[in-house]
Amino acid sequence: MKDIKAGLVGVTGYTGMEMARLLATHPSMRLVRATSRSQAGAVLGNLFPGLRATACADVQVSVPEADDLARNCDVVFLAVPHGAAMDFAAELLKAGVPVVDLSADFRLRDPQVYAQWYGQEHRHPELLSQAVYGLPEINAEAVAKAKLIANPGCYPTSVILGLYPALKNGLVHTSDIVADSKSGATGSGRKAAVGSLFCEVSDTFRAYNLGKHRHTPEIEQEVSLVAGEDMRISFNTHLLPINRGILSTIYTKLTQERTVEDIHALYTDFYADAPWVRVLPLGELPETRWVRGTMFCDIGLVVDPRTNRLLIVTAIDNLCRGASGQALANANLVCGLPLQSGLDFAALAP
Known part of the structure; x- marks a missing residue:
């Protein structure tokens, strides 16, 4: 059995916490470096009591240093905000260490688009062409050969997986697609902010960043590649009063009359070899729980014959499938492990 040493830059955010949780039980990969400037010196089992008596419990948090990570790690996860990841990635790649970046720094292929949506220039545009977009159902072979993985965003994962078979098979028009997505409060990160306080989130439901969410160009980039033409999507986001989960309802227009049975059969066949995509039986719709x-990623399908629309509903966990779990799946491929290593588990319900 392989013993792959992993480093994690940014352990104190929700995605960093989730990554530590997943690595604590991984059969072939162990966390040897966990970094945080604010918590340097702490031990993970004390910082996060849920990790006590696990394989990660005794890992001491250190200040992030690329040289130290390169010397001691076989793969490094970057769970830091956009703008902070690109310099770490450049240094680690120069030292020959594979990187899985959970930020947005390498998702967009055009540095000008990145600057437009993220408000800063990309300091390492020469690396963008090396980055592989890490959606395993679509790019597993490329991921396995790559050194730099751009881990997809949570919202884009839910939308792209829902749309991919329909676009690939010409089922829907490429114009007038609306993706209506709702996320739990962990999607905004662990930073202190009034908008994510309990009393601001509980017992309410609100839209935010309509028409200007930063995941928009990422979604458009990837679905345009599938469709073979430049696409624009109306992507709209909402905040749910729950901790974890994303539910996306995608409204499309069929190119011709099709029965829901035909479309369901097509989706089922398309994802037949995808262990984590569940096309639900007809009449059932996904739930975050x-x-x-x-x-x-659960997918439900509805055809509205009155409007000739195909409605695609998807549900994922934003922290696991939408971030840390997907990053670990990509690292499995990069390190020559089975895709599902350490990642097969049932839902935490209720």
């Missing part, structure tokens, strides 16, 4: 803490 049935994917909580898992790698599953």
